[in-house]
Amino acid sequence: MTPREVYLDNSATTKMDPRVLEAMLPYWSENYGNPNSLHRRGREARSAVDAARASVAALINADPTDIIFTGAGSEADNLAVKGAAWALKAKGKGNHIITSAIEHHAILDSVKWLGRMGFEYTVLPVDSKGMVCPSDLEAAIRPDTVLVTIMFANNEVGTIEPIKALGEVCRKHGVLFHTDAVQAAGHINIDVKDLPVDMLTMAAHKMYGPKGIGALYVRKGVKLIPTLHGGGQEFGLRSGTENVAEIVGFGKAAEIAKARLEAGEDKKLAALRDYFIDGVLSSVPESHLTGATGEDRLPFHTSFTVKYIEGEGMLLLLDAAGIAASSGSACTSGSLEPSYVLLALGLDHATAHGSLRMTMSHDTTKEDIDYVLEKLPQIVEKLRAMSPFYNKK
């Protein structure tokens, strides 16, 4: 019997769907045209890009011309934040940006960098579940606020932010609103016709598509200053010959994600998630869920803290059992600081040490989860037996 392999790090990246790969393959060698060329090969590539744009737009109910393909989710975040900030500053609209404490570094570091370039910014706190409070946002808005950027859902704790309420606050004050939906897009229903968001970031590799391709939804009428200059591709916002094969792959991944959402598969996954969460909490003494629950949590996402032990040890022992997971422990961080997201939720350093994130995919089965629920308590017990903080019986 080959040992079981259970990949539970789908917040980091997902396995590409074979249908996506199949759709992409011709665009490297057979249909190799440049979409900007006039001839047949060029037109063929252009229509492939257009079709993919329409599929990605359909996933969030946007118009195809509102989708800008970029080289990663991070690049789309940079384009949104820097592009909007510079554009609005140039118009004399103001100089102040608002974000949250739990954003991805693509946002946080962009905002901090703008801070060095003369912008001012406010970082909003979150509550113990990782939620940004709309009244905190309203209180932080100043007459010179030009942009608010708050993520749709958090990668480390799975909490879905109250995007509609936050967007309404921005609308009321006439402030542009961007949301980083890299973790959410393709996994929960998002309708930009219904949501007061002006820009929204997505990345294909978090929804069973290829790595290195992202997209920014930009509502009509929103003006950005491009962060990449050149041939004027992507409506002038992202120069560079289109990455046709990856764009095609993103289109296919979006199409599959949309069909899954329509079939209610997100609900099924959420049910498995709750089974998993209950299983961990009941089989591992003194374990706690981090982040929100139910509808306020990403359907594929689980994250915990396990007292008295450290995450890196858990990851290695899980890995030895064929289970891939991740942690926000200081020891796994490379910087020897615990995850700033967990600290922002109010966790202390020692508790953040024992953090464990296990994020599922549509391929995850109940058998996989049962296997993890069998192994995890043993692993925790083994590490606790070595911990100076744990009172052994």
Added chain:
Amino acid sequence: MYNQKVVDYFMNPRNAGKIEDANAIGEVGNPTCGDVMKIYLKVDPKTEVIDDIKFETFGCAAAIATSSMITEMAKEKTLPEALKISNQDVADALGGLPAIKLHCSLLAKEGIQAAAADFYMKRDGVLPEGLTFPENCTSNVGGSEEEPFVSEDNRSAE
């Protein structure tokens, strides 16, 4: 990231646990990442030979592996001999550690130092020449002062 030997000493820890009738205990904390190690010793009061040694560690795999290794190296040595084991010796015995994990081996060395100091204080009421309690919480290995240009936390590249 870790070599096979480190993984082995982590997966199959040597001398993990408590000694109920220990006659010296050292507890040290790692100021760099907030980890804790406790060393239990049973030392022959006359010969100063370490008859038994055990550890409890709250820390990463490198911290556990170095705890395993140093207890193995120190066992049956005299305290003065055990105190000569440097953190580099432990790292070398493990076939090397990733640079970012070198500070974890310091934890093991300081654990022995703290336990030895505890032994001498209990036996003689004074520390022998040259031995001090490890000054944890002030030593700082790694962690540059320079303000990084971008990520202060490089784990969230996902």
